[in-house]
Amino acid sequence: MASLTEIAEGILANAKRLDEYTASKGLRYSTFEKDTLSNLPDDFEDCRKSLVDSTQELKQLAHGPVGLLLETLFLFNDLLSLRFIYHYNIPQYVPADGSISYADIARASKLDEALLRRFIQAAMVNRVFSEPQINYVQHTAISRLLKEDPEAMDAVGFLLEDLAPASTKVLEAFEKWPGSGEPNETGFNIENDTGDPFYLELAKTPERSRRFGGGMRFMTRGSLYDIGHLINGYDWAALDKADGLVVDIGGGHGGVSRALATSTVKLQLIVQDLPGTVKEGESLLPENLKGRVKFMPHDFFTEQPVKGADVYFFRFILHNWSDSYCTKILKNLLPAMKDGSKVVIYEFLISEMANTAWSQKQGRNLDMIGATGWNSLERTASDWENLFASVDPRYRFIGARTPEKSSVSLIEAVYRQLD
């Protein structure tokens, strides 16, 4: 392991490169008020990620065990203050430029001034708002984002009002329903006092449903989820012939299929989803893609009706389901498959061993969320291999790999007739 000095030297080198980059673009160096490190070219983005990883490592070492443990234990307070900011929509009271007094926010929001000050000052520790002078509040880059981008607020609301409270009930759910893989026996079910699974429960309150959609759009923006990694990371060109066929199962509004159709010439795509979603997807489909992208209502817990496709594709589907449900979904494909048909899955891949780098944390975050809301999980390459092997011997696991620069991985199996 590197010494503090060695880690710090790495940090210095990356910090210098980033400062030089912003200067070369005529920009000021990044501050909490104005971020100038977004939309970096690939090399510099790697440099930024590495800076975050190593500063986190340095901070953790400098803390020592007691300091680090205590920092972790008090994290719930960070969420509490941010939830206050969300719940009372504090960003809207602060002008985009300039500042406002706590007294004026209290008057406008009808909240107690002393209470406001406590929660806002607690949020400032995480750079949500700052104080230009005593008694006054101004925006930082984060709080301005919350004021100006409704989907950023939706992400905060969904995570802090729907998921975080449910996460406090996960162990209760484990004790009530030991070993359950049922999507309606989760911490979310206990917290919401419901027997319905996650999406059905959210759908009962249009505002929660809408907030989920906005939050998801916010969280899947940016390079982490760039669909280009999927388009360039797989040999779709090999399927780009008149009879090439991909079935995009649980394909939602067809975002993946639209991108695939745009980047190929002949490939045919069928997007399957529940009837309402299919209808919406169809209405959003650009005219020029209508010949090659078709929508079809289909419940993936029933037998696959499209026979002999080259690829049965799943993006962000199977991680929502426990192994027993994934087994049903994969078994339902078997009667439709021809020798050489493939199952291609695009999801986060969890490393076999723990990885402490911040840049690798998203898979772990999603894994904990799966446990909270769905009794599902993010899988390792060997989890996938074991899953395919347990479903049917005609499935041959090909492997799992992460396209260059992507955070999401491709997992592949081929169907082979038994001799």
Ligand SMILES: C[S@@+](CC[C@H](N)C(=O)[O-])C[C@H]1O[C@@H](n2cnc3c(N)ncnc32)[C@H](O)[C@@H]1O
């Ligand atoms: C997380 S979204 C992923 C959508 C899409 N694959 C993507 O990556 O944009 C999950 C999708 O699964 C669909 N879904 C849920 N249950 C389904 C079922 N039983 N049959 C077909 N689709 C289903 C939902 O309607 C939703 O569109």
